[in-house]
Structures are given as structure tokens and as C-alpha cells.
Amino acid sequence: MDIFAHALWTAALIKGLSLQLKRKITIWKAVLWGIAPDVFSFGLLTAWLILSLVFGGTAMDFQQFEAMEPAQRDTIPVFQIVSFMYNFTHSIFVFAAFFIIFYFIFRRPLLAMLGWLVHILIDIPTHSYKFYPTPFLWPISEWKFNGISWGQPWFMALNYTAIVSAYLFLYVWNRKSGKPENPPNQKKKHI
Numbered sequence: 001m002d003i004f005a006h007a008l009w010t011a012a013l014i015k016g017l018s019l020q021l022k023r024k025i026t027i028w029k030a031v032l033w034g035i036a037p038d039v040f041s042f043g044l045l046t047a048w049l050i051l052s053l054v055f056g057g058t059a060m061d062f063q064q065f066e067a068m069e070p071a072q073r074d075t076i077p078v079f080q081i082v083s084f085m086y087n088f089t090h091s092i093f094v095f096a097a098f099f100i101i102f103y104f105i106f107r108r109p110l111l112a113m114l115g116w117l118v119h120i121l122i123d124i125p126t127h128s129y130k131f132y133p134t135p136f137l138w139p140i141s142e143w144k145f146n147g148i149s150w151g152q153p154w155f156m157a158l159n160y161t162a163i164v165s166a167y168l169f170l171y172v173w174n175r176k177s178g179k180p181e182n183p184p185n186q187k188k189k190h191i
């Protein structure tokens with residue numbers, strides 16, 4: 001899914017969780033966790049492509065890039081790094097390990113980190129084998145789900161319609177809940 005949709009879904013779902021649990025979760029932190037998996041994998045690739053273009057020399061033929069299948073892609077060092085980072089950041093086991101480590105460091109669950117889990121769970125059904133299927137079981141298993149590619153126009157339209165609906169739903173839910181968990185004079189504990 002594109003990074004804006006990831007950010008919007010993370011904010012909506014974590015806000016929903018916060019309302020459900022009646023616990024304050026800092027949404028912008030959850031959103032940062034929610035986009036981090038792609039920033040630390042595709043972001044690296046984008047930065048590398050831009051630098052290649054700016055400094056010439058190793059400039060890449062974008063059409064060739066589009067046409068490449070993962071097997072060929074992984075013969076190029078930068079793609080090997082990207083693939084490793086993609087595996088690392090899109091694994092539920094890596095997420096769980098970090099969540100537990102942070103739990104012991106901060107002596108409480110960092111609920112904003114669930115944005116990371118939301119990212120992985122969203123990616124599983126929205127990536128097909130054609131483009132970076134989600135390696136959510138890495139490194140235990142190589143198995144990946146062959147989902148629907150999020151890049152198709154009909155899917156994007158449906159996705160953003162669903163996002164708008166989710167925000168309308170949250171707006172109503174938030175008003176109805178009357179925010180009893182956040183009395184104005186009480187210092188809030190941010191997670």
C-alpha cells in the first residue's frame with residue numbers, strides 16, 4: 001500500500017484501538033511506526049536512486065528497473081540491502097522481538113508501536129507475488145501470501161473510499177464516547 005494510505009490507516013486503526021481500550025495512544029508516534037517499515041526499505045532505495053541520478057555515473061534505467069523480477073533485482077547490491085531490510089521490517093517475529101525488548105526497557109507496552117504491526121498486517125493481503133509479497137514469517141519461514149496488488153486503480157479507489165468511511169466512523173465514535181478517558185484537568189500519560 002502507498003505510504004499515505006499506510007499513514008491514514010495506522011492513524012485510524014490506532015485511534016480506534018485507543019477509543020476501545022480507553023487509553024491514550026499518541027497517534028503521530030503510531031503513524032511514524034506505521035510508515036517506518038517502508039521508509040527503512042523502499043526509502044533507502046529511493047534515496048539511492050535519487051543520489052544515482054544527481055551524481056550521474058550509476059544512473060539507473062527506470063524502465064529496466066520496472067521490468068526486473070525480484071530474482072534479477074537481488075543480483076544488485078543495493079537491492080540485496082533493500083530486500084534484507086524489507087524482510088526485517090515486515091516480519092511479525094522481528095516486530096514481536098522489538099515490542100518485547102521495548103516493554104522491558106520502558107516497563108510498559110509502547111502501544112504506539114502497534115502501528116508497525118498494523119503496517120505488516122495491511123501489507124499481507126495487498127501485495128502480490130509480482131511486487132514484494134510480505135515476508136511476515138521471516139526468518140522462520142519463507143512463505144508469503146499472494147494477495148491483491150494495491151497499485152491497481154480500482155483498488156486504490158476502493159481503499160481511499162474505505163479510509164474516508166473509517167474516518168467518518170471514527171468521528172462519530174469519538175463524539176459519542178465523549179472522551180471520558182481524558183478529563184481536562186488530569187495530566188495524560190502519553191504512550
Ligand SMILES: [Zn+2]
Binds near residue numbers: 037038119123
Ligand atoms: Zn510495507
